[in-house]
Amino acid sequence: MLITTVIICIALAIAAKDLPGLYRKHRFKDIFVYIIMLGLGTWLSILAAKLEVTPSPLVLIEIIYNPVNAFVSHILGF
């Protein structure tokens, strides 16, 4: 619980440092991208800091490429 609070506080501090500058220049697209990235980053960091077991995103790569590799090695006869 403590580590979650700490990470959220750090994220809020980072946002408080950068967001006013972007807001003053009226860059709303930048603010949108920034908030999405920081939110996702905070969520992933909390998951990482609590050592939760989650499926790796590289499973996607395995799903895409394993049939391709099997097909190619079947053709080449290895």
Add this chain to the structure above:
Amino acid sequence: MLKKARISVRQVTVLMFLSLIGDMLLIYPTIITHIAHQDAWISSILSIPLGLIIIYVLLRVHELYPSLTLIEAINKILGPVFGSIVSCWYLFYFFMGTALNAREVGDYLTTQIFADTPLRVLLAMEVSLLVLAALVGIEAFSRVSEILLPVYVFIFCGLILALLPQIQLSNVRPVLENGLAPVAKGMVPGAGMPFAGMSIMLMVFPFVNKKAHFKKDILLASLIGGVLISLFLLLSLLVIGPFVTNYSPYISSGLTTKINELNYITRVESLVSLIWALAAYFKGVVFFYAFTFGITQLFRISNVRPFVIPAGALVFGMTILITPNVFYYIRTLVYPMAAWNYTNGLIIPLILWVVYLCKQKWKHRQNISKN
């Protein structure tokens, strides 16, 4: 709008050399030796020409639009819709590459040197270094790589010279015991892991002050890098033997513990592990820079600086989640990762090239029919 950063040809050559070697010295011998056993050195040497062809294709693709980075060139060649899809694919690749690279170094340090430090702390330190390097910009870190290159070469040569007396040629015999098939299989990750992963350098090349010897220097740097990787693999086979190289995840550390000169120079692991961490750090920096820079170019944002720290938070989270253990990326993920690298480093650039040529020809024909 920031002033556009500029780096010299020599700096980009050093950067290419370091990021080609990168994390390969940590995991490459284990991966190739698992496939080709004692003939791993043959497949490693044979994969160098293949790798040079890949680098040449990348350089030619870069020459289509010499002042645009990869993401901008993709958007220009493929149009906004397909361009955005392919750019997102590349950004995912850069993101995963950064996280995997940092994780490899973190795993190495936490198993071999800082055994009592938690992995998260080491990874947080590494990611904060990446963020720092991306904040100071590409000019600064390419200069740092130029400064650190002599240290790197010095320690590497010292390692090789110190291990030469312990070579046993019987370790690599019998040569070609199982025929050429395992050698050919070993060439797939052998060229795919170090060379085809160099599509990141297309994000750095537009900042180079081009000279006539640019292409030659890049090819030479990748040749030397490939030869060094092969030399290291050959050394670990000759000194430690194929069996231990196959089953130990960190053969580089095992190799360093073998150093014993006159019973005086011993236990130099922490000095030598500096160079694995150094090269992998520069690869991570280039990946991370490509990731943050690619995001801002995809959304057409002019200022990169505010987005570096959120990208660092993303990367830190992903380093832990990306892989459950070491053997996931040195056994399970080898062929999918190599195929992924080939897709990004060879197939998509070739498609870009072909689409560009077709577009030029079509435009030419349209001009003729107009006249």
